[in-house]
Amino acid sequence: xxxxxxxxxxxxxxxxxxxxxxARMLVTDPRNVRYLTGFTGSNGRVIIDVDAPARLVTDARYxxxxxxxxxxxxxxxxxxxxxxAAELAGGRLVAEAGHLTWREAEALRAAVGGAGGExxxxxxxxxxxxxxxxxxxxxxxxxxCRITTDAMTWLFDEVLAPGVTERHLAALLxxxxxxxxxxxxxxxxxxxxxxxxxxPHHTPSSRPIxxxxxxxxxxxxxxxxxxxxxxRTVAVGAPPARLVEVHDVVARAQDAGRRAxxxxxxxxDVDAAARRVVVDAxxxxxxxxxxxxxxxxAIHEAPAVAHSGADRLVAQSALTVExxxxxxxxxxxxxxxxxxxxxxxxxxxxxxxxxxxxxR
Numbered sequence: 001x002x003x004x005x006x007x008x009x010x011x012x013x014x015x016x017x018x019x020x021x022x023a024r025m026l027v028t029d030p031r032n033v034r035y036l037t038g039f040t041g042s043n044g045r046v047i048i049d050v051d052a053p054a055r056l057v058t059d060a061r062y063x064x065x066x067x068x069x070x071x072x073x074x075x076x077x078x079x080x081x082x083x084x085a086a087e088l089a090g091g092r093l094v095a096e097a098g099h100l101t102w103r104e105a106e107a108l109r110a111a112v113g114g115a116g117g118e119x120x121x122x123x124x125x126x127x128x129x130x131x132x133x134x135x136x137x138x139x140x141x142x143x144x145c146r147i148t149t150d151a152m153t154w155l156f157d158e159v160l161a162p163g164v165t166e167r168h169l170a171a172l173l174x175x176x177x178x179x180x181x182x183x184x185x186x187x188x189x190x191x192x193x194x195x196x197x198x199x200p201h202h203t204p205s206s207r208p209i210x211x212x213x214x215x216x217x218x219x220x221x222x223x224x225x226x227x228x229x230x231x232r233t234v235a236v237g238a239p240p241a242r243l244v245e246v247h248d249v250v251a252r253a254q255d256a257g258r259r260a261x262x263x264x265x266x267x268x269d270v271d272a273a274a275r276r277v278v279v280d281a282x283x284x285x286x287x288x289x290x291x292x293x294x295x296x297x298a299i300h301e302a303p304a305v306a307h308s309g310a311d312r313l314v315a316q317s318a319l320t321v322e323x324x325x326x327x328x329x330x331x332x333x334x335x336x337x338x339x340x341x342x343x344x345x346x347x348x349x350x351x352x353x354x355x356x357x358x359x360r
Contacts, residue, residue, distance in 0.1 A: 023091030094122035186220035197332035231336035267309020
């Protein structure tokens, strides 16, 4: 696959740190550490200086991994807070407040204050960079989505049948991801048959699939850290007419949401486009979650695709569109795709398998 440009990402972050009036940043979110260096160990923090080379701080357990994964950055063993405070000389240190515990924040503040410096919250400096996917990231997302949709197609065509349990279907699906080259599932797969489909985040159970019901499958593969996300609701035998109607409503809502994904729109605009179809069909109260979310190194990241998603969509960001209708005691339908926002024209779907109701 296309190599990651970690040095280029660090350079872009350095310019943002300088623009914020700070001398240094301590990066503690493991996903941001990976984004900036390639390091995947559980103990890694990055110190980015405006006028000095970046440093990856870890411990002796990860010396070999750091050398293999982050070979273009200096690796230092020690206490990241002390190293971040050292020689700060009254300057400002930017920290990721959203990724520090209270105790860690107090320890960092004490270390920096003792060196005569100041700690400030950097907000989403790294996440703002992650929002726009580069070629290497898009390649990994596309691969993860291809593995996901290939496995879903196999599951629906060759495995799904009355009598197979939800848990068994989920296990087979996740094994298929790994066999096809994925690191692991992107998240615990959802397989929800019959009335369980009314629970948006249902945990697969020992309940067998029955004839004449809908089955919702929400899943994704993870490839080199990048997550896919796709949902389809299919029928095992002829389902009740009401659920066929609900599937049609959700399919039309998802189509409206997908068409709204442009650089002229906000996440709230996409949510409104999809939700309007569901509300007009009389199922507004049964659409209980946002229409989507960003996806990348995290399964849920910016941009928000919900009524509160005020930020305008940007080209080369990846997001999902996933309206749903959930009827307690009856069942539910969700249809979801991962898409890439295009600079002009229609968004590019990465999980564009058939969306019409499949009857097995």
